[in-house]
Amino acid sequence: MxxxxxxxxxxxxxxxxxxxxxxxxxxxxxxxxxxxxxxxxxxxxxxxxxxxxxxxVVPESWFYRDQQAFHAAAEFVRARLAADGNRLVRILTIPCAGGEEPYTMAMVLSDAGIASGSYIIDAFDISPGCVERAKSGIYGRNAFRSQDLGFRDRHFSHIGDDDYRVSEAIRKQVRIKQGNLLEFDLSARTGYYDVIFCRNLLIYFDKPTTKAAIAKLEALLANDGQLFAGYAEVPSFCQHGFSPLQYPQAFGVVKEAAATPRKPAVVAAPLRPKATAPRVALPPAPAAPPTTHVTRPAEPRASAPAAAPSPAVNLLAEARRLADLGDVKASEGKCRDHLAQHPESAEAYFILGLLNELTNKLKLAEDYWKRCIYLQPDHYEALCHLALLAEANNDAAGAAALKARAARIYKRQQA
Structure with a gap:
């Protein structure tokens, strides 16, 4: 270095x-x-x-990005206030980039009818430029990528040709400051926040820094609070005292002490359904990563089935559904049925990798993810999982290379 x-x-x-x-x-x-x-x-x-x-620094963001996390957080806040209407719910978003994430949370809570005096949002970013932009509350068209832009009509005023300013009512709910998570003073903030958003930060950290960052977040979060991470970061949290939140596509975690007892031996990020999505239409999942090891493709069936085969997309959708229900064997069968028809399906190999990670067959999981990125070199999620495995195997150089590759793909896809 x-x-x-x-x-x-x-x-x-x-x-x-x-x-x-x-x-x-x-x-x-x-x-x-x-x-x-x-x-x-x-x-x-x-x-x-x-x-x-x-x-x-990487300040790229936009309003209502990965919406399910905001819906999950809003439901949690509503339940929190129903149990104690006199409490103040505290929410943290770090890093906050240009303010798109904390302002989105404030808009979601406002639209859900949550009283403004019932919550406050703290937003931190290491970049002074990002903090200045967030405080200004002025955004161009690139910050509005959601299919439904009704929130822009409700909470923004149009200024100039292409700019919009967030309303004063939303801005006053968010306290924006410059700050570095790794330098947070925990003396007055232990267990301070009910909800924390820390998404797509850990993918840029090495193993020791990731561990230190998660320790800070664990201390900041209330024992029964919820934390929302990036898709590829959920496994890192689950390796350091957290369990997945059972809310589809939110990519949330809770402290293990607050989680339900049933938990797989090795926790992987939940599968991202593509055929169906709860409540809102989400953007397509990022593409997948690379590999050197390959596994033998599934052998074709000895005889063709009497009925016409299910469409490929249905087989994969069913595989994801079964995996989310915990039926690993049935999910694996659907993946192999799909591979019998489409032997070069990167997504099927990715799902097989997740299934084998869940059953603690890490070497087999690694082989499947490597086949996945061999077939689809820009498969972001597979690259992230391979990076986590490399870290677990104390392969710091390999993990760093995979993370850097995933980060480049991530930035390219967001652009």
Whole structure:
């Protein structure tokens, strides 16, 4: 690791590649007239470090992104207040990027009829630029990617040609500050938050930093609270004292002490259904990741079935449904039926990997995910699972390479 990488790692906690750091430094050198990188680093000031950090953080977000998490949180808040109408529900979102996530939560609660005096949302981001943008409450068209834009009519005013400002009623529910999760002072905040959003942050951390970040979040969250993570981050939380929240597509977790007793030996992220979705239409799942090991494709059946085979999409949808019900054997059978018809289906291999992870057959799970990314090199979810396995096997270099690859795919897909 270069001195510049170490400096930014200490400042942000992010596991940044040399190429990303060098590109950011080159950009800043052109603006500061530094002769070379050594001179630039020697002349580093707090203000310049802040400017450099701005170039390496990932502030991409939009309103109502992965909506099911907001619906799950709203139901939880409603139940919280029904049990005690005098309490103040505290919600944390970190990182908050440009404020899209905390403002979305405030809009969802407002539309659900939750009184404004019943909750408060704290939003933190390491980037001063993101914090400034969030406080302004002004957004361009790129921040509105939901199919249903009724919320924009209810909670925004149109300013200029393409910009919108969030209403004052929503803005006052959100307290926005600059902050780094890894540097949080827990002395006055232990168990402080009922709901925490920390989505797509851990995928940029190495194993020790991930563990430290989860420990901070565990301390901040109330014992019976709920935390919402990114899809690929759920397994990391489940390896450090959390259990999955039983709410489809929300990708939430709860502390193990508050979870129901029944739990598989190895917890994987819930399968993302594609054929059906509760309440709202969600964007398509990200694509999948790469591999070196391959497993033998399922053997074709000896004789063709008498009836016409089910459509391929139905077989995979049924496999996901059965997996979510805990019927691993039946789900695996559906995947193999699908592979008999479509032997190069990356998604079927991905599901088989999840099923084998659930039954603690980690080597077989790894082989299936590697076949998945061999067939579909940009399969984001499979790459993330492979990265977690590499970490569990103490393969730091392999995990870092897989995470970096997944991060590039993630940013490309969001663009």
């Amino acid at each position: 270069t001195p510049a990488q170490s400096m930014l790692r200490k400042a942000t906690g992010l596991n940044l590649s040399k190429s990303i750091v060098d590109r950011a430094i080159k950009n800043r050198m052109e603006r500061t007239d530094a002769a070379n990188q050594d001179q630039y680093l020697e002349q580093m000031t707090p203000a310049e470090l802040t400017a450099l950090v701005e170039l390496v």
